[in-house]
Amino acid sequence: MSFVTLARNTRYAFGENRLTLIAVAMLGIMVVCAALGPLLAPYDPLMTNAAVKLAPPSAAHWFGTDVLGRDILSRVIVAARLDLGMAVSAVVLSFGAGLALGAAAGYFGGWTDAIVGRVMDTIMAFPLFVLAMGIVAALGNSVLNIIIATMIINLPFYCRFARAEVNVRRELGYVEAARMGGNTALQTLVNHIVPNILPPMMVQASLNMGWAILNAAGLSFIGLGVRPPTPEWGIMVSEGASYIISGEWWAFMFPGAALVAAVFTFNMLGDGLRDLLDPRKRV
């Protein structure tokens, strides 16, 4: 892709689709929150204050306070690092492992393909959220194991995608040429095929990120991984849920809205990235 077309595509993706521009801005806000969280937060996210417990949103506490009088805005900001961190690490690990396994299966075929394919089929034979629960239960209830579980249930999507993309390129002219030029199988795969399948994989990863956030938050909503009083969106929604029937809506609404905003951002970003990298799929 020449620089001119890239520039034109970028202009298209941002200009024609305002949602992508909004998504980029929201991503910026979230990255800043994740990076500088504790510095931006107006209060200490762990500081309790019985005098203002379950106070509705006000000038002093924009998002209100929870049952221990902690400032919800501060907790929502600080939680960005953990929530995005869990999802990003799971997706990065899944991306790497899925790319390696899928590319090997697609390029070498035969036994490699059969074994990798069977393992992925087995993962897909489970309802994925239930499998994630089982993995966390077996490995132990910790944030690291939430990341591992989310990585495993995401793995088949990357692996199958990489396998299909490598498979169609295996016999293409430039790959033949690379092989004729004396590259070993591994060199051909790593230096000539993989760079070409990275862009569509990136789109996949961005669309997948939202799902990873939802999964990790779902696991912490039911009480796995993150432990109170650590601020995390899923667990904050679950803590706030008890006060809905008495009408204290802010305790669950704001962390939930933060989750929705994060997922929405990555979904829109994925759509924009797809427009940018694959102009044929524009709608």
Place this chain on the structure above:
Amino acid sequence: MPSLLGVVVVTFLLSHALPGDPAAYFAGPAANAASIASVRATLGLDRPLPEQFLRYVVDLLHGNLGNSLTTGQPVLTDLAQRLPASLELSGYAIIFAVGVAVPLGVWSAMKANGPVDHASRVIVTVSAAFPTFFVGLLLVYVFYYLLGWAPEPVGRLNEVNYSPPPTITGAYTVDALLAGDGGVFRAALAQLTLPAISLGLFALAPLARITRAAMLEALGSDFVRTARANGLPTAKIVFTYALRNALLPITSVLGMVFSFLIGSNVLIEQVFGWQGVGAYAVSAVLASDYAAVQGFVLMMAVLYVLLNLAVDIAATIIDPRVRFES
């Protein structure tokens, strides 16, 4: 069948991936080296792994999933008691989802880019970004707290005012009807409405999207053009010809929808205090009750494999072109 075998291998591995020494865990905190060794021998943990696996399979074939540490009952009994509650909830959710998604998809396809089409596109995009549990809570806030239309989310039945119907199928609404008890039926249905809708909303989005796409393709095909040219009434064209052809993609997306429903069921049960297998599994995970969790994972995986089988069979009935290579 190969997927069932894979499922059994994975649950076996999960039950043996426990952190630390499972024998020490089951022997309890007061155990000494001798009692740990005897627990290890009774559990068969001193045997080679392949033999342990064979024992595990034999146990499964006898329906033995081990005993739950928290309830003290066999896991299978626990799960069997709670499964009807979850199936009832998911059943209503899928009826709601299909009942709304298919007409919505057909309508969107017939009036592409019309207001209904735009509205359903918004629903699809938005529901992809909302966590199930958050939507469940939002519905509780709006329909219970603000509007007062829905009953308090206290589970399957408000047992202060009503007593559960005699157990026949385990599904309260069905049992209440069988017992001829209209009051309990209405109460159980009222408790079901919000959780079933919040669960169904997420199955609705992919179903509506695929229905729209499949109907657009069918309506643009040659056989529909021919049917139109022959002057057949629109209703007959849409429902007899186009929808019949669109059914195949709709059934094939059902497999994915089921995976999602079974997972989300856990979260929705948690939100609404629903006494199903999901809530049981969550408390088991938190109590480190491993046998119960593994039993739950295995049961859900088997259920999912069977549902996928049913979807495949339905596909062959709908479309004679789909046949398995024998």
